[in-house]
Amino acid sequence: MFKRCVLVGVLAVAATVIGWSLQATQVCAVEGIHYDGSSQIYWALVKDSMEAFTKETGIKVTAEDRKTQDAVPSLVSGRCNVGGLARKMKLAEKSQSQDLTETLIARDHIAVFVPAGSKAEEVTKEQLRKVFSGQITDWKDLGDDPGPIQVVIPQTKTTCNRNFTELVMGDAPFAQSSVITETAGAVLDAAKGKRAISFISFGAVSKTADFKVLKVDGKKPGENGYPIAQEMYFATMGPPSGDVKKYVDFFLTGSGKEIILKQGLLTVQ
Secondary structure (H helix, E strand, O other): OOHHHHHHHHHHHHHHHOOOOOOHHHHOOOOOEEEEEEHHHHHHHHHHHHHHHHHHHOOOEEEOOEOHHHHHHHHHHOOOOEEEEOOOOOHHHHOOOOOEEEEEEEEEEEEEEEEOOOOOOEEOHHHHHHHHHOOOOEHHHHOOOOOEOEEEEEOOOOHHHHHHHHHHHOOOOOOOOOEEEOOHHHHHHHHOOOOEEEEEEHHHHOOOOOEEEOEEOOEOOOOOOOOOEEEEEEEEEOOOOHHHHHHHHHHHOOOHHHHHHHOOOEEOO
16 A cells, blocks of 8 residues: 555655655555554544444544654655644644645643552642652652652653643653653553553543543543643644545544543544
8 A cells, every 4th residue: 555655755756856846645645544643642542433433434544653753754755644743733844745734633631640549649730740850759748558659751752741841840850760661552551560650641541440540730631721731633735635534524523523522532612
């Protein structure tokens, strides 16, 4: 499926060199839906909706669990036709093609989670900053039985990490003893079975029995006013059309909205 796209990408580069305006998006088509990009969106929305979308429309969905910054290069090269970003596109990304279009799909809350059996129930943003920077190191300071806190964080280049840093950490660095991992699934795996605290898209952890999600400043993820919020976008080459439009509309106006709500995310009003 992608062999044709690679060839077209090469032709597009050659066209640029000699001054043509031909772009890969004009001639490179991916069959069905192929998603690439944000791991948070993959785990929160894409993974659990693939079967339902295909059953409803007959359109096959394939997906790659990577990072937000992979979405635009994958789109421009023709590797995928739907890119996932857990933030708005940056100017440097938009400059890669005038055809790039972003559509807000859902609003998400970054959930802070601990083991399911933990006695901890809620924290403040200030406590979180101290925990993840290594100033608070014992569970007793969070209302749990005494013992060392293990900190697990998404890899520093992930959008989840950057959003959490901006909204919670400020200038405080993460503790050097943190366990750093990459995708949302890897974060959950790294925290599983340990007395660990971590954070990830609420949709990625909301249905997992191994963990408990904490209140932050008195609010649960999914409630208005929850203080650690982010947005989820689908990026496409040009306004969504054909199968891609059906996929986008599935989440905006179709039965995919039920999946968004089931995952604890907020639909676009």
